[in-house]
Amino acid sequence: MFPYILLTAGFLFAVGVLGVLIRRNPLVVFMSIELMLNAVNLVLVGYSSYLNSEEGQIFAFMVIVVAAAEVVVGLGLLTRVFRIGRELDVDDLDEMQQ
Amino acid sequence: MNPTVIAGLSATILLLPILGSALCGFLGVPLGRRFVNWVGTVSIGLAFAAVLVLLALLLHAPQGHQSSTVVLWNWLSLGAGSNLGVSVNVTVDALSVWMLLVITGVGFLIHVYSVGYMEHDPGVARFFSYMNFFIFAMALLVLAANMVILIIGWAGVALASYLLIGFWHDRRSAAVAARKAMITQVIGDVALVLAAFLIFVNLGTAPYCPPGAHCPAAAGGAQHLHTLNLPQIFAHASSLGPNSPTLTIICILIAIGAFAKSAQFPLHTWLPDAMEGPTPVSALIHAATMVTAGVYLIARFHPLFDLAPVAAGMVASVGMGTSIMAGFIALSQTDIKRVIAYSTMSQIGLMIFAVGIGAYAAGLYHLMIHAFFKALLFLAAGNVIHTMHDEQDIRQMGGLQARMRITAWSFLVGSLALGGFLFGGMFSKEDLLGFGTVNGPAAPALYIVGVAVNVLTGLYAFRLYGVTFTGEPRSDLARHAHEARRVMLIPVVILAALAAVAGWVLQWPVTIAGFRPAFVDAFLNPVFHTAVSGPIAHEPGAGLAGIGFVIGTGLSVIGIAVALRIWVRRDLDAPAWFRGPILGWLPRLSFHKLYIDELYDALLVRPGYALARVLRRTVEPEVMDGWVRGVTGVATDFSAGIRSVQTGLIRDYASIMVFFAVAFTVALIIAAGLVH
Numbered sequence: 001m002f003p004y005i006l007l008t009a010g011f012l013f014a015v016g017v018l019g020v021l022i023r024r025n026p027l028v029v030f031m032s033i034e035l036m037l038n039a040v041n042l043v044l045v046g047y048s049s050y051l052n053s054e055e056g057q058i059f060a061f062m063v064i065v066v067a068a069a070e071v072v073v074g075l076g077l078l079t080r081v082f083r084i085g086r087e088l089d090v091d092d093l094d095e096m097q098q
Numbered sequence: 099m100n101p102t103v104i105a106g107l108s109a110t111i112l113l114l115p116i117l118g119s120a121l122c123g124f125l126g127v128p129l130g131r132r133f134v135n136w137v138g139t140v141s142i143g144l145a146f147a148a149v150l151v152l153l154a155l156l157l158h159a160p161q162g163h164q165s166s167t168v169v170l171w172n173w174l175s176l177g178a179g180s181n182l183g184v185s186v187n188v189t190v191d192a193l194s195v196w197m198l199l200v201i202t203g204v205g206f207l208i209h210v211y212s213v214g215y216m217e218h219d220p221g222v223a224r225f226f227s228y229m230n231f232f233i234f235a236m237a238l239l240v241l242a243a244n245m246v247i248l249i250i251g252w253a254g255v256a257l258a259s260y261l262l263i264g265f266w267h268d269r270r271s272a273a274v275a276a277r278k279a280m281i282t283q284v285i286g287d288v289a290l291v292l293a294a295f296l297i298f299v300n301l302g303t304a305p306y307c308p309p310g311a312h313c314p315a316a317a318g319g320a321q322h323l324h325t326l327n328l329p330q331i332f333a334h335a336s337s338l339g340p341n342s343p344t345l346t347i348i349c350i351l352i353a354i355g356a357f358a359k360s361a362q363f364p365l366h367t368w369l370p371d372a373m374e375g376p377t378p379v380s381a382l383i384h385a386a387t388m389v390t391a392g393v394y395l396i397a398r399f400h401p402l403f404d405l406a407p408v409a410a411g412m413v414a415s416v417g418m419g420t421s422i423m424a425g426f427i428a429l430s431q432t433d434i435k436r437v438i439a440y441s442t443m444s445q446i447g448l449m450i451f452a453v454g455i456g457a458y459a460a461g462l463y464h465l466m467i468h469a470f471f472k473a474l475l476f477l478a479a480g481n482v483i484h485t486m487h488d489e490q491d492i493r494q495m496g497g498l499q500a501r502m503r504i505t506a507w508s509f510l511v512g513s514l515a516l517g518g519f520l521f522g523g524m525f526s527k528e529d530l531l532g533f534g535t536v537n538g539p540a541a542p543a544l545y546i547v548g549v550a551v552n553v554l555t556g557l558y559a560f561r562l563y564g565v566t567f568t569g570e571p572r573s574d575l576a577r578h579a580h581e582a583r584r585v586m587l588i589p590v591v592i593l594a595a596l597a598a599v600a601g602w603v604l605q606w607p608v609t610i611a612g613f614r615p616a617f618v619d620a621f622l623n624p625v626f627h628t629a630v631s632g633p634i635a636h637e638p639g640a641g642l643a644g645i646g647f648v649i650g651t652g653l654s655v656i657g658i659a660v661a662l663r664i665w666v667r668r669d670l671d672a673p674a675w676f677r678g679p680i681l682g683w684l685p686r687l688s689f690h691k692l693y694i695d696e697l698y699d700a701l702l703v704r705p706g707y708a709l710a711r712v713l714r715r716t717v718e719p720e721v722m723d724g725w726v727r728g729v730t731g732v733a734t735d736f737s738a739g740i741r742s743v744q745t746g747l748i749r750d751y752a753s754i755m756v757f758f759a760v761a762f763t764v765a766l767i768i769a770a771g772l773v774h
Contacts, residue, residue, distance in 0.1 A: 020752050029748070094746030 005046035013039035024089050026078055030071065037067045099159050099190070105168040107148050107155075108188040111198065111237050114145040119230035126223025138226030139209040142233055146202035152195050164624055165191035167243045167329055187327065189243035193625045196462055197240040197394055200469045204386045205233050207589035211477050212378040214586035215484060219376075225265060229382065232258035236387055240394060245294045245326035252290060252359070252395075255388045256283035262379040263372045275371035282368040286358025293351035298326055300344050301334045332401040340405050349402050349409030352395060353416075360392030360446045363420040367695055369443055373435040377480030380435055385442045385476050386469035393446065393465055396453040400626055404456065411539035414454025418544045418551075421447030423692065425554030429561065430688040433490045434479050437562045441516060442472055444551060448530060451544060457533035459622040464526035467600055471515035471522050474593035478509040481582040481590065482566065486575045492562065497571040501579040504587050506567045508594040513563045515597040517556040518654035525601035527552070527654075532607050532646045536638045545646070549653045556657020564665030608647045609640055 012035055019032025041060045048056030082088060118141030126134040156164055167189045175183040188194075209229060216222045235254025242248035260283075264276030325331070338345045356362070361369035372384050383389070396403060396413060403410045421444045428440035445468050452461030482498060482505065483490055499506040515522030531552075534545035571577040581587070605618040638646065663670040676685045690696070743754075 017756055021749060021756065090748045093748070 002046060002050045005042060009039045009042040009046065012036075012042065024091055026081075026088055026090050026093075029090060030074055030078075034067060034071070037063055099155055099163060099166045101166060101168045103155070104152075104166050104190050105170055105188075107152050108168070108190060108241055109170060110148045111145050111152075111202070112234060112241070114141045114148070115230045115234035115237065117141060119227045119234060122223050122230060123227035126227060131222055134223045134226050135213045138230055139206065139213060141230055142202055142206045142209050145233065145237070146206045149195065149198045149202050152190060153199065156190070156192060156195055165189065167327075173246075184244060184246045184326065186247055187243040188241040189328065190241070191625050192622050193394070193397060193462070194240045196466065196622060198237060200390075200466050201233060201236050201240065201387050204469045204473050204593070205236075205382055207592055208378050208382040208386070208473060208477065211381075211480070211586050211589040212376075214583045215376065215378050215480055217583075221265065225262075225376070228258055228261045228265070229379070232262070232383060232388070236391070239391060243328050245297065245328060245331070248328070249287070249290060249294060252355070252391070253287055255383070255391060256280065256287065256359075259283070259372070259383050259388055262383060263375040265375055265379065269374065272374040275368070275374040279368040279372050282358055282365050285365060286355040289351045289358070290355035293348050293355065294326060296344065296348045296351065297331055300338060300348070301331045328398070335401040335405055338405070341407070342405070345402060346406045346409050349399070349406040350412065352399055352402070353409060353413045356392030356395045356413075356450070357416065358392075359395070360389050360450060361420075361443050362392065362416055362447060362450055363423060364694075366420060366424070366443055367691075367698060370431075370436045370439045370691070373433070373439050377435065377476060377483055380439070381473045381476035381480070384439065385472040389442060389446055390449065390465045390469070393449040393453055393461055396450070397458045397462060397626075400453075400456075400458055403453075410454050410456065412454075414451045414538045414544060417447045417450030417452075417454055418547050419447070420444070421451065421551045422547055422554065423447075425551050425558065427688055427691050428558040429554065430685050432493055434482065434492050434495070434562065434566060435476070435490055437492070437558060438472070438475050438479060441475075441555070441558060442468075444555065445472070445516070445527075448527060448548065448551065451538075451548070452530035452533065455533055455538035455544075457530055457537065458626045459619050460526070460530035460533055462622055463605055463618040464523075464530050467515070467522040467526040467597070467604075470593055470600060471512045471597040474508060474512040474590060474597050475516065477586070477590045477593065478505050478512060481505045481586055482579075484582060484586070485579045489573070489575055492565045494573040495566045495571070495576050496569045497567070497576060498579055499567040501576075502581045505582060505590065508590045509563060509567065511594040511598050513559040514658075515601070517559040517658045518552055518651060519556070519658055520598075522597045522601045523555075524651055524654070525604070525606055528647045528650045529605060529607040531650050532638045532643045533636075535642055535646050536636050549650050552650055552654040553657040556654045556659075557661045560658050560661030561665050564661065568666050569668070608644045 016032045016034075016036030016039060019035065020029050023029055023032065041063050044056040044060045044063070046056075048054060048060075078088065081093065086092065118137050121137045121141075122134050126137075167187055169185045169187040172183060172185045209226070212225065212229065216225055219225065232255060235251050235258055237251075239248060239251030239255060242251055256279075260276050260280040263279050264272050266272045267276075335345070354365075358365040369384060369389065373380055375384070403413070424440045424443035424447060428437050428444065431437045431440060445464070449461045449464050449468070452458070452464065481502065482495065485502065486495065489495075511521060514520050515524075518524045518527050531545060531548045534548050535542055538544050571579075603615060603617075605616050606614050608614065637643075660670070660672065664672045673685070676682060687693070743750075
């Protein structure tokens with residue numbers, strides 16, 4: 001059972017990475033990041049059950065809280081970008097280099 | 099003499115002027131002109147009163163106790179066990195009191211005069227602040243019994259001189275003159291500091307047994323003294339032995355310091371330019387006191403000079419050489435203050451000559467008499483300049499005698515004292531020249547130059563008087579000249595009285611009908627006898643002194659008489675002799691000050707500018723900027739390479755992150771595989 005959990009988590013993580021690297025819509029990029037975080041959560045919970053220890057589950061909760069906070073900030077930024085009339089496209093938002 | 103009283107009086111003499119300087123400087127502008135006039139003069143007057151008390155104490159001190167060195171406080175103390183330290187200590191003896199009398203006495207009269215001279219100047223608070231500071235620094239210089247303190251005073255008077263020459267700093271010529279004076283002074287300061295180092299190494303660290311302590315006879319048992327206190331240095335002076343090369347070098351360095359301060363060749367060019375300052379400044383600093391500090395310095399270091407006859411002979415020769423050179427230049431200058439400035443240089447040359455041949459008391463006697471008549475001449479010239487609305491060219495003057503009677507009479511007294519007939523200079527100048535007959539290198543040689551200087555002195559002194567005060571006025575300003583205010587006349591008259599009387603009552607060079615006052619010798623000579631020193635000047639015999647006096651005064655009178663015929667009665671056209679092609683170069687040489695300024699310009703200033711230009715145009719942009727630009731270039735190129743990675747695209751950053759995360763993971767797996 002346990003190896004399948006790890007394989008699923010690895011697959012989810014790879015999908016998330018590809019999503020971040022390939023997709024241009026920041027909302028989808030966010031969803032991909034969430035996917036990677038949840039892949040990690042899955043690993044944590046899987047190991048928790050495998051090692052019969054509750055520490056992994058506690059870490060998973062921590063990750064969920066941090067992810068929620070990060071999404072708040074990220075979506076806030078995106079709404080601001082949308083408000084000032086910019087197209088929501090990560091390739092277009094390259095002012096960071098200045 | 100009670101050390102506490104001495105310390106208290108010395109501290110008073112030092113504190114009053116510096117207090118006056120601070121009050122005028124900080125409160126003078128808000129509190130106004132009256133406050134400044136009172137504070138600035140009263141501080142010096144009270145200091146003069148304190149000096150008079152010191153003089154009375156000194157005159158009543160028992161024989162052998164006429165020198166007192168007191169420690170005001172320990173300033174620097176380095177290392178508990180050793181004696182290495184600098185204390186602020188002062189020496190009160192006949193020499194320092196003599197100088198203080200001139201500094202505060204003549205200084206007070208000049209301060210009173212300044213009240214009138216500066217009445218229309220908006221910077222009067224600054225002026226009195228600087229003047230009081232000068233008196234403080236000069237008093238510190240003559241009271242100092244430690245070489246460090248002496249150098250502080252020495253530099254302080256140079257600073258005051260710089261500030262006052264450049265007092266009218268919006269005039270470019272004044273600013274340049276101040277800078278020139280400062281640079282020349284600094285050459286002397288450096289020489290003096292080097293002398294202090296050499297003294298510290300060679301004399302200041304001699305084995306020393308403190309009084310009351312038990313020291314074994316072996317040198318190793320004695321403590322080593324690390325000091326720059328002058329009494330201890332002088333006590334050790336003989337440890338180097340006579341004619342020691344070290345001592346000669348020390349004395350030459352001290353002499354260079356003295357030459358820079360006293361405007362002696364080759365460091366003399368700053369003094370005529372210093373006349374850019376207000377006239378009271380010229381009277382106080384550049385005639386009566388600061389420029390004579392070199393004479394004081396050599397007299398103070400006489401235990402060293404007595405043991406270094408080569409250096410002393412050099413001093414005497416330079417002094418006499420400067421004297422005749424300056425007398426020659428003074429003959430053809432046309433600025434009233436510059437003529438007096440060159441005459442100052444010439445007279446100080448005589449004093450330097452006197453201290454160089456060991457006739458210290460005679461040199462200091464002339465110093466005081468010179469302070470009287472030269473301050474008088476400058477202040478009287480100041481009256482003339484004041485009424486002529488700052489015109490200083492004597493060719494624009496003439497006929498002022500009828501318009502400014504008191505000033506003209508005082509100037510005549512000063513000219514006679516300077517020329518050496520009837521008043522002041524006749525006594526002091528012949529006194530020191532008399533010593534020249536039997537002392538100094540190649541004994542009577544410098545004396546013969548000295549009597550030639552007498553002729554020149556008579557000539558230029560009465561040329562100045564004749565051209566300025568007699569004949570017809572040569573400009574409207576001179577026609578409308580009027581006598582100065584009373585506050586400017588009283589100091590002039592007092593100084594005229596001093597110049598006229600001092601010589602008669604203080605000391606004569608010859609015995610006349612069995613009578614000869616010699617108060618100066620009696621007062622000053624103990625200072626120069628008590629040191630462990632070699633020979634000081636031999637007194638010329640009575641007959642020789644008499645002959646010397648007659649010759650010297652006779653030549654002075656000849657100079658004066660010729661000048662009177664040329665420039666007052668105008669029945670002798672001597673200048674015509676020098677208009678021909680054969681002798682025509684002489685007046686030109688004199689008028690252009692022997693071309694020494696031009697020489698320095700060609701030898702020092704222009705090469706300096708040329709070097710600076712080469713450095714500016716070639717070395718700095720090519721060499722210095724070159725390697726700086728190289729270093730910045732490397733950094734710029736490197737960062738330009740790095741910068742291309744930063745595209746601003748989230749995708750690129752994420753790719754790099756993923757790439758390295760994967761690379762790290764793979765490396766970790768390989769490393770883990772290698773371990774197993």
